[in-house]
Amino acid sequence: MYARAAIGLVPGFNRPGWLPEAVLERAGVTVDRAHLADYSRVCGFRLSDTLPATYPHVLAFPLAFRLMSRRDFPFPVVGLVHVANRIELHRPIDADEPLDLSVHAADLREHPRGRQLDVVATASVGGEVVWRDVSTYLRREGKPSGGRREGEPPEPPAASAQWRLTPRVGTDYARVSGDHNPIHTSRLGARLFGFARPIAHGMWSKARCLAALEGRLPEAYTVDVSFKLPVFLPSTVAFSAAPEWSFALHSARSGKPHLAGSVTPV
Numbered sequence: 001m002y003a004r005a006a007i008g009l010v011p012g013f014n015r016p017g018w019l020p021e022a023v024l025e026r027a028g029v030t031v032d033r034a035h036l037a038d039y040s041r042v043c044g045f046r047l048s049d050t051l052p053a054t055y056p057h058v059l060a061f062p063l064a065f066r067l068m069s070r071r072d073f074p075f076p077v078v079g080l081v082h083v084a085n086r087i088e089l090h091r092p093i094d095a096d097e098p099l100d101l102s103v104h105a106a107d108l109r110e111h112p113r114g115r116q117l118d119v120v121a122t123a124s125v126g127g128e129v130v131w132r133d134v135s136t137y138l139r140r141e142g143k144p145s146g147g148r149r150e151g152e153p154p155e156p157p158a159a160s161a162q163w164r165l166t167p168r169v170g171t172d173y174a175r176v177s178g179d180h181n182p183i184h185t186s187r188l189g190a191r192l193f194g195f196a197r198p199i200a201h202g203m204w205s206k207a208r209c210l211a212a213l214e215g216r217l218p219e220a221y222t223v224d225v226s227f228k229l230p231v232f233l234p235s236t237v238a239f240s241a242a243p244e245w246s247f248a249l250h251s252a253r254s255g256k257p258h259l260a261g262s263v264t265p266v
Contacts, residue, residue, distance in 0.1 A: 019105040019117060020072045024063040031059075031095045039176040042169075043204060044211035051093040053223060054207040056101075056131050057085075058177045060121035063103040064135070065178075068119065074108065075115075075139045078181070079193070082202045083116070084136040088222045090266070093123070093130055100124040114141035156250040156257065159238035161212060165200060167233045173204040199230040205259050209247050212239055218265040225261035 036055065037047055045052045068077035093099075101123055108117045116138050123131040170184040182189020183199055190198045206225045210217070229251075231237060236252040249259040 015074050015076075016072055017074060019074060019108050020067070020070060021104075022067065022070070022072075023102060023104045024067050025100070025102045026063060027100045028098045029059055029101055030098050031055075033095065035176065036095060042172045042176050043207035045207070046211075046214060049095050051095055052207065053087050053089045053131070053210060053217075053221075054203060056093070056099065056123045057087070057121070057133050057135075057203055059099065060101050060103055060123070060133065061178050063101060064119050064121060067103055067105060073105070074117075080137040080139060082135060082227060083138045084224070084226045085203065085206060086134040086222065086224045088132040088266075089220055090128075090130050090132075091220055093125070097125050099130075111138060114139045156238065156255040157240040157242065157248055159240050159250070159252070161239045162236055162252050163208070163239065164236050165231065165233055167198060169200050169204060170198045170233050173201045177201065177203065179203075195230065195232070197232045197234075199232055202227040202259075205231060205249055206261065209239060209249060209259065209261060213241060213247065213263070217263065220266040222264045222266060223261060224264075225259055227259055228257040231258045 031051065036051070039045075039055060039058065040047055040052065043052070043054070065077065067073065068075075068080070101121065103119065103121045106118045106120050108115060110116075116136055119135045119137065121133040121135075122129050174180045174185050179201060183193050183195055184190075184201050185198060187198060190196070202225075205227070206223075209225075210223065231249070237258060238250045238252040238255075239247070240250070241247040245263040245265070247261050247263075248257065250257055
């Protein structure tokens with residue numbers, strides 16, 4: 001699939017101006033307990049028989065990547081920027097429950113910096129949707145519109161924890177998620193796409209934040225995050241959480257925002 005994605009970058013590769021109508025599905029997906037334990041360790045979750053809310057995302061990732069690598073997808077998957085993610089956990093999911101996964105693309109729309117689209121994944125048990133994931137991607141096109149914002153940037157919230165992140169964050173998450181994009185695992189690969197150093201996966205950042213809230217989350221909830229500035233590896237980040245279920249990730253050194261999120265109980 002990565003070879004197919006690379007071919008999509010070749011000049012003259014014709015693409016449609018609309019989203020494919022395809023729905024990719026995989027039925028009866030079972031959880032490998034060793035993989036779940038490895039994922040939980042990498043993201044900071046405790047070992048449990050209940051799946052972390054972000055875990056089905058890695059189960060659905062092969063379907064999502066295959067969808068975005070198709071010839072009838074409007075953009076090459078390499079170069080798309082993951083700008084937001086919403087997960088709806090309808091109820092706790094036991095690790096022994098087989099999952100029926102479905103992935104499709106939706107809502108191609110204009111954006112001041114280009115165009116956006118959503119990749120929607122669902123997990124069902126016995127015909128009941130128990131989990132839904134909406135990943136929003138941006139295709140940058142042309143120059144950003146508008147001038148600089150006036151005034152000083154807001155002060156970051158007080159940190160409740162600091163995490164020192166090494167380059168292994170990128171390589172370890174690539175191993176457990178299947179997302180081997182070189183911007184996360186290679187200094188040279190990152191430089192080819194305009195980054196001075198490898199950057200952490202956005203979904204690792206989201207998972208790590210939810211792990212910090214583990215034990216306090218409701219049984220059913222929606223968790224929204226916006227990915228701001230990239231988290232370079234290595235670096236130190238500051239995590240903050242508020243009683244009203246908002247949380248954030250900032251640079252511990254400069255205070256620049258990396259992620260802003262909120263949890264809504266259902």
